[in-house]
Amino acid sequence: MTFPVVGMVGGGQLARMTHEAGIPLGIRFKLLSDTPQDSAAQVVSDVVVGDYRDLDTLRDFARGCDVITFDHEHVPTEHLRALEADGIPVRPGPEALVHAQDKGVMRARLDALGIPCPRHRIVSDPADVAAFAAEGGSSGPGGPSGEGGGGRRTGFPVVLKTVRGGYDGKGVWVVDSEAEAAEPFKAGVPVLAEEKVDFVRELAANVVRSPHGQAVAYPVVESRQVNGVCDTVIAPAPDLDEELALKAEEMALTIAQELGVVGHLAVELFQTRDGRILVNELAMRPHNSGHWSMDGAITSQFANHVRAVLDLPLGDPRPRAKWTAMVNVLGGDYPDMYSAYLHCMARDPQLKIHMYGKDVKPGRKVGHVNTYGDDLDDVLERARHAAGYLRGTITE
């Protein structure tokens, strides 16, 4: 058989779950992992242990792969270009991926496309942050989202982000004054200032696009963060205005097409108090806000990501249940979750547990649970109870 080989760079849980989704598809999976103990390396047959920042390692790894895709966004853009020059399909490609790697590039591009974002500007020092806060032009209704424009002053607090390398709240600061704004500049990397958006909740629009341009949109979900880390996802987002949902899906499909994304694209969104949606972040890989789809959709984000990077026809993204809830399982104080795990299975025979094989450390994502059903309160209670019990914050 000529079933292809998918090369996955990065051995985290996203790679693990992509492999799981690839098994029924009959594709071969090859993994480039930092260590043999990484989440995905535990469950994949063909593992290369090596450093993705080293071009020779990447080139060796890519030999024998029909396509390269990623568990994370950290592979240097120039390495991806070198692989493409070698004739290896890289999906998403470097020209798309840079928008998920560099928040400055992403904001500039979304501005050019007329996609609404929080007001933002690259800043060079704390005084510049104060100047940004003093400028006018909020991302009000109809107003431009980029620099300039009229309206009220941005004001403090201001959100500061390193343009590269941040995730799960790392590389992000919320500062209330010029004096507080010193920290982000210490690393000497470019910093993006953004208005602190007055949002009522966070949403995510997940889409998958294939090289020949087929695309599917998952229902828009609500994503609840705790301490900057995704905690709960509800699919579909409860009480979301149908027109706004459609607008969010269209926005994500537009971004995927205009940026030439191949594979899964997560568009993290703010829903503002005045009823607008603004783009917060982009991720070009399977995403935490799409984990619900493993048990809640006809085709999971992981299966569709694999299909997309191989340019196979995409699967149906529609939900299989009225409501699906995903709650992340974070490490607690006890390193052994197995007895809690047994308890959760006994309490709820419908519970879908997804463990990542990672050592438990306080606050570390070590798994997630999915629940689904017709009653949202029940679905949420079951997922929260299981995740809390596994973490050790619920003991009965």
Added chain:
Amino acid sequence: MTFPVVGMVGGGQLARMTHEAGIPLGIRFKLLSDTPQDSAAQVVSDVVVGDYRDLDTLRDFARGCDVITFDHEHVPTEHLRALEADGIPVRPGPEALVHAQDKGVMRARLDALGIPCPRHRIVSDPADVAAFAAEGGSSGPGGPSGEGGGGRRTGFPVVLKTVRGGYDGKGVWVVDSEAEAAEPFKAGVPVLAEEKVDFVRELAANVVRSPHGQAVAYPVVESRQVNGVCDTVIAPAPDLDEELALKAEEMALTIAQELGVVGHLAVELFQTRDGRILVNELAMRPHNSGHWSMDGAITSQFANHVRAVLDLPLGDPRPRAKWTAMVNVLGGDYPDMYSAYLHCMARDPQLKIHMYGKDVKPGRKVGHVNTYGDDLDDVLERARHAAGYLRGTITE
């Protein structure tokens, strides 16, 4: 974390799909495979290549496993007893598994339990087959299923089976006369004669039982064979009388309990023209008649098999859709299925394809497809079309 290691003996597709189901459970999977190319060996990290018929190989493999389970029934009973004596939990254990290994032992035990079976007897030569055919005592309503009893003569055709080693129609003969009955005795192994049951269809009752005695029953399915090989499974069995369905489930649960089965038990059944159910075969592992559960049930047979052998609480076996159909994908004349596969995905975005990574040979099981929905005709048409297209028997 102290998540356990499951040792799987056998590298076929059942092992492959069990590994797939084990990934989200966070368990470690160790495989004993005949070759590095076996279906499961392609997707598992920790593979030992070796011969399961060699006790030293089994013992080496079992070190570091928390439990041993199986992809097939061919491991010699005495080896399993030796592993148990070494202190390794073997699930299902040898005393249970022998009933799936030896049809003579199975029939004798089911007789003793009063479980209805086709009329049967161990036969020693063609003349003995003729004598069996001439004997009275069909497995009529209320009559004994074993030897003796009154009623009409069994008559030809008679079904002859080697008591060990048969599967998918291999090791089974249907003979119309004493003269035709010579073949099965040539191998010099014990042969079981059975009446050819006048059945309207075949059913399967699948149950899963854990060491501490928890058990769950999947809905009874209809199983359609072509040339002795499972072709189509419909879950639940259409138009099955509720009382008969309950009786079949209870029968399977009784067998699981009385034989001390741990893990998945498939009870293949004949539904007779006169409205009875008779046990055809037993399999103590995930089974082709349970593949529908991967997409059609809340918890798949594979996930529940893993949970059972680890003595974890079992998952909900109920269906997620009104109808689920499974059709096996057999190899056709063309070794490359990939372009057909692409076509099937494009035609039906809801189709669930499960490929086993096996080389295509005519008639060989290389995968299966699942479809589900509210309309049985549509569900069946979609599954049959996809399987036929992949095999090459449908070209449009």
